[in-house]
Amino acid sequence: MALEAAGRREEQHLEGITVGVFGTDIQSKSVLEASVAKKSEAEGIMVHTRTEGERRYSFLDTDDFPGRIQGYARIASIVDHALYLFPRGGRLVPPDGELAVLLGSFGLPGSLVLLDGSVAAEDAKRALKGTIVADYSTVLRRTNDSAIDLSHSAPRGDLGNQRTLVYVDRVFTVKGVGTVALGFVLSGRVSIHDQLRPIPGPSGVRADVKGIQINDVDFESAGRGIRVGLALRGVTPEALEKSHWLDDGSFATSSSPTFEASKSPFYRPDITSRELHVQLPGEMAPARLETAGSGTVTARMPWEVPLWEGMKAAAIDLNGGSLRVAAAMTGKF
Numbered sequence: 001m002a003l004e005a006a007g008r009r010e011e012q013h014l015e016g017i018t019v020g021v022f023g024t025d026i027q028s029k030s031v032l033e034a035s036v037a038k039k040s041e042a043e044g045i046m047v048h049t050r051t052e053g054e055r056r057y058s059f060l061d062t063d064d065f066p067g068r069i070q071g072y073a074r075i076a077s078i079v080d081h082a083l084y085l086f087p088r089g090g091r092l093v094p095p096d097g098e099l100a101v102l103l104g105s106f107g108l109p110g111s112l113v114l115l116d117g118s119v120a121a122e123d124a125k126r127a128l129k130g131t132i133v134a135d136y137s138t139v140l141r142r143t144n145d146s147a148i149d150l151s152h153s154a155p156r157g158d159l160g161n162q163r164t165l166v167y168v169d170r171v172f173t174v175k176g177v178g179t180v181a182l183g184f185v186l187s188g189r190v191s192i193h194d195q196l197r198p199i200p201g202p203s204g205v206r207a208d209v210k211g212i213q214i215n216d217v218d219f220e221s222a223g224r225g226i227r228v229g230l231a232l233r234g235v236t237p238e239a240l241e242k243s244h245w246l247d248d249g250s251f252a253t254s255s256s257p258t259f260e261a262s263k264s265p266f267y268r269p270d271i272t273s274r275e276l277h278v279q280l281p282g283e284m285a286p287a288r289l290e291t292a293g294s295g296t297v298t299a300r301m302p303w304e305v306p307l308w309e310g311m312k313a314a315a316i317d318l319n320g321g322s323l324r325v326a327a328a329m330t331g332k333f
Contacts, residue, residue, distance in 0.1 A: 014214060016056040016225030017153050019266065020075045020108070021076045022099045022261055024241035027064055028143055030113055032085070033059050036148045040215050040227075045075060048229060056214070057150055058227055059083075066095035069102070070323045073279040073316055076102050078184055078292060079223065082110030084133050094322040105314040105328035111152075112136040115143050119230035130265075130284050135168035155224060158312050159281065164188035164248040165306060166196070166228070167282030171240045172252030177211070179232045181240060188248065190228065191201035191221035198235065199253055200303040207246060208233040217266075225258065241259055242303065244283040251306040252333060259313060259329035261289070267326045269317070272297060276326060277316040280305055286295060289315060296332060307333045 007288070021029050037048035037059050038237045046061040060079055062071030076082070082103050087096060103110060110132055114124060121138040128134040137152065168183035190196070197205040211231030222228045232248075263271055271289055278287045278299050287299040311331040317324050 004290060005112070010281060011221075012054065013223060014056055014219060015223035016058055016185075017081065017155065018079040018149065018225050019073075019081045019083060019150070019153060020057045020079035020183070021059055021061040021083050022076075022103065023087075024066065024093065024095050024099070025085060025088060028088065029061055029320070031143045031291045032113075032115075033061060033208060035062045035144045035146050040217055043113070044265075049227075050305070051148075057153075058225070065258065066098070069098070069316065069318070071194065072099065072102060072284065073284060073314065076106050076108060077279050077281050077312070077314070078159070078186060079108065080148075082108045082136075083113050083139075084110055084125045085115065085135060086116040086119055088115055090123065090141055090180070094180075097131070097266075098323055098325060100128055100133040101266060101325045104132035105264070105325050106312045106326070109133070109153075110136045111139045113139045113141060115141065125162065128318070129295055151183065159186050161187050161308060163250045164190055164194065164196070165251060166190055166230070166246040168244055168246055169282070170238045171243075173230075173237055178230050179207075179235055179237050179240070180248065181207075181232055182231045183228065183230075183246075184222050184228045184282070185222055185228055186232050186316040187224050189221050189223045190230065190246075194248065196232075197247040197249045198240055199247060199251070199306050200244040201240070203242045205235065206249075207235045207240075245306050247306055251308060253304040253306055254333075255301045255304045256298050257301075257305065257307050258292050258296055258298050258332050260295055260332055261315065261327045261329050262295075263327045264325055266323055267317070267320070269326075271315050271326050277318055278329065279314045279316050281311060281313070284316065287315075299329075307331055309333055
């Protein structure tokens with residue numbers, strides 16, 4: 001996805017639902033995604049899109065798991081709905097279990113997808129007992145079936161406020177356009193002429209939105225759940241190099257937020273007084289977790305992050321072996 005110097009103009013506003021495709025069978029995921037949606041990005045997070053009426057569905061996936069958990073952690077932190085693909089062979093391996101724990105850390109609603117009759121629903125749920133995925137509704141489907149029922153997916157509640165927040169994952173220069181930021185609208189809407197604050201960023205700096213594109217088509221505005229390209233005036237890519245979010249200036253920010261923390265029952269080490277990582281909505285930050293009270297921790301981070309009551313995060317131990325998801329965290333600000 002890249003913002004072109006000139007694109008087709010659409011006046012309507014577009015809202016979206018983001019769907020994470022979680023599983024260890026790369027081939028099955030690829031066939032399913034190609035059957036139900038059109039690939040729009042393959043760099044970083046893989047994005048497939050499908051439009052029904054005025055709603056855009058974006059299917060997010062990564063191919064670096066289980067070697068790395070960062071891609072799936074980022075996806076779990078921002079999507080509205082999870083599709084968990086149970087292994088075709090009918091037998092879970094540790095990475096399958098780790099994905100189920102990851103989804104539970106964000107409290108993600110979702111569907112348990114059973115492909116081509118390879119396993120009975122009761123056997124799959126039994127294997128996933130003790131995880132959130134065991135409570136998902138079961139979907140029986142053929143891998144390459146082009147039909148998919150998304151009527152049960154809905155905007156995620158903990159990202160559902162009306163203030164504008166965009167997670168930015170790429171910033172670059174386009175000839176004839178200038179500075180372009182790519183990312184996902186996490187909440188609210190972004191419109192042309194909005195003045196957005198980079199987080200983290202220098203005090204008083206604002207980026208003027210002079211153009212919005214969605215898959216190379218110009219829009220006047222875009223709502224939550226949409227992958228956007230923003231042409232920005234007043235900032236350079238270098239100035240935004242360390243900025244991971246753009247907001248309307250209304251979010252509180254801190255480099256030491258406090259969270260309610262619930263350690264994963266499958267993770268043995270203590271989570272406090274250690275250097276871990278915290279997967280925030282969109283971005284992962286290194287952090288030292290310190291006990292702040294009964295069931296609460298303070299995360300000491302190297303830069304400020306946007307905060308809101310009830311935001312979901314997860315403590316990640318990148319050196320945690322077969323389970324890197326250490327704890328579920330909920331903001332208390």
